[in-house]
Amino acid sequence: MIDRVGAVAVEALEPESRDAGVAAHYGDPMREQRTLATAVGLVDRSHRGVVAVPGPERAGWLHSITTQHLADLRAGQGTELLVLSPNGHVEHHAQVAEDGTTTWLDTEPGAAGELLTFLEKMRFLTRVEPRDATAELAVLTLVGPRAAEVVPDLKEPEVRAVPGPKFAAGSVPATPTTVYDVRVLPEGGFARRGHLGIDLLVPRGSVDDVVERLGVPLAGLWAYEAMRVAARVPRLGLETDHRTIPAEIDLLAPAVHLDKGCYRGQETVARVHNLGRPPRRLVLLHLDGVATDQPPAPGTAVTREDGRAVGYVGTALRHFELGMVALAVVKRNVPDDAVLRIGESVAAIDLE
Template sequence: MNAPTDTASPLLRLPGAVAADPTGPDAGVAAHYGDPMREQRTLAETVGLVDRSNRGVLQVPGADRLSWLHTLGSQHLERVDAPTGSELLLLSPHGHIEHHAVLAEFDQAVWLDTEPGAAGALLDFLTSMRFLLRVEPTDVTAGYAVVSLVGPDAPAALARLGVPELGPARVAAVPPAQFATGAVPPAPTSTFPVVALPGGGFARRMPDFGDAAVIDLVLPRPALAELPERLAVPVAGSWAYEALRVAAGRPRFGLDTDHRTIPAEGGLLASAVHLDKGCYRGQETVARVHNLGRPPRRTVLLHLDGIGEQLPAPGTPVLRDDRQVGVVGSAARHYELGPVTLALVKQNVPADAALRIGDANAAIDPDL
């Protein structure tokens, strides 16, 4: 998935900026600004601004927008009180994840932001499902950008824009298998507070990365250039953001999922799936796997011994006794943990299994 080519970020022109690999998932933004380990520590201990403006942004106005998305996707959206955010999956008939979006009901529209390069396919799908409903899905990536404030001091930095403090994001616990009908409240399983920004757009509080708060800002692209100065925070690159995300065990669609991934495998069940909603494509698979309690694979955090200089690429096999038992997703060098990666491994792989990825030894993190 490559970034849009007509939305070059002005934050790439800041001193020290080193662009991310143009063939990689974060093309179009800075990988770092000269010192990625220091930038990680800044995000973990104070606050920094991360350019994520290569993400796609869709807007869905129209009177039927919430009920329409409710019937299409995995999240319960009929009773959303604006402004608020959540997450949504669109599945294949067999329950495989085809699209993932973070959403916000704001200013008489649902806003959906997606992985770089994924907005076009998502828009095509939504457009094909309009029928006669009052909805108007539109790609607004050229006009709006996503950036993230990350760190314990992120709420204080946001306050410099003169907006109210956002409370924490909330993600409901996954109910047990064979739970009673009606046990899950008829509301989104994840709720992300949203507030309007002066000059247009909104801020949305996301689940934390450990002790680091995460606040997404979706705002007009012309506002990007002056944003670091207005917030009075340093910038940090995608490498720093990704390292904290991986260490927090937060999967990323398209990197930590593949064409066979179902929600219970990909670590997206709590934040993006309402298990008592029913009546959406792929729901039968979701319900059956949850009730059986054993999805074929699971997402784990692996610690690598650091022998090799190169991080494993997404798709690299995870081996146990020379037999493939999984596949690598996102990999990063964490400023404290060293090299780590998320991986999809078979359900029957023991938590203490000795694993290998290329020439490196790997061990499953028991605390994730």
């Protein structure tokens, strides 16, 4: 919706951003943040990749090659899943929706092709026909405490608590660890109520009709990212690197079933969970905002006062209430009260 009045495209402000193709804001980023925090706004996330997986064996097949329990996924349900490397490192993170004939996976911008390549390599003789559906469906997201008034009758997400280390086999229910409610929309596509809002996956030709029917104020991606950071929700490629394992960035609860059959990377997941000490952790940092008013770039080192690197910045931004904040991944042994530095700024871990 970068053709709307007041829209400023992400690439006009951040030429190298992975989020090119959608609006960063519509003229007032702080006001748009406040709208998402206190009321409801509609965010264009149509740059996300979408993969469709039709076929009669899709549920069991996806169950066998991903981290989530999908064997009995039913129409009208959604969840999250990960694809891991053989060593248990996170390669893909996808939101899931099942409509009864197709399982839809939406993922990071530009990642649909790589995810599809992986799926095609794992097909063997399975009756599934995965395809890149990014050109078919656009992702829009309603965010805010009044989102459920705009698309009513969607149940709140169900997220199961992560079991403790060395839990008894069979004690975890054989269902997805997270269940999102999904229903069909009048224009086609569907709505899925997730952790950060209600995602609308709609035919690209119907986007303008959906926007007009909803009649909700537009908010840019910058405002959405501020809500995500404040909620400590990681994003693949920003709060992850080539060594990231699920337990480091709090993806066990939403996306990993710890008591299902073997899948690629499962041994690492089980070992780290049973030992209980992943090497790194995801934290929200408060930056002093005195030395500079520019958020640090993704990948900027987080250091101790003596200059030793202890982690890196994923997403940093200015929040309308919290001020300058950053999601970062730091070593597990960094104390909660440690004085940290990011470039010229002093940073402290948010303990709430």
